[in-house]
Amino acid sequence: MHFDQRTQQALRDVGLETDDLQAASTAIAEAVEDDASTLEAFFETHDTVYSDMDMAHSAAEFPEHTVDHLDLTTHAAEMRGWLRFDSWGVYVEDGRVLPDDTVELTLGPTINDRVRFAPDRESLQ
Numbered sequence: 001m002h003f004d005q006r007t008q009q010a011l012r013d014v015g016l017e018t019d020d021l022q023a024a025s026t027a028i029a030e031a032v033e034d035d036a037s038t039l040e041a042f043f044e045t046h047d048t049v050y051s052d053m054d055m056a057h058s059a060a061e062f063p064e065h066t067v068d069h070l071d072l073t074t075h076a077a078e079m080r081g082w083l084r085f086d087s088w089g090v091y092v093e094d095g096r097v098l099p100d101d102t103v104e105l106t107l108g109p110t111i112n113d114r115v116r117f118a119p120d121r122e123s124l125q
Contacts (some may be wrong), residue, residue, distance in 0.1 A: 002076030043070040
């Protein structure tokens with residue numbers, strides 16, 4: 001179970017049993033795995049994506065990126081991995097699928113920000 005001890009106790013205090021906590025923990029882990037698969041499929045589907053990332057070497061409001069791959073691993077509620085573009089890559093600490101055919105990743109060192117990606121610039125406006 002991935003809930004820390006304080007969270008487990010608080011959930012028990014409001015009436016959840018151990019079986020309920022285990023079911024919730026399992027559901028969360030499955031949701032994270034599903035999102036990771038969907039995020040990887042997004043980057044596999046699009047050879048080129050656009051982002052709202054601030055880039056020092058780009059004057060574009062929504063810079064273009066040639067995708068190589070996204071490789072994610074999950075453990076309980078955690079999602080981590082590596083996003084590789086044609087000439088650079090970045091550590092990914094978390095991600096989510098947004099309802100408008102965009103995705104959002106938390107990018108690690110060198111970027112240190114949440115960044116949205118889309119198959120076209122219009123989706124980011």
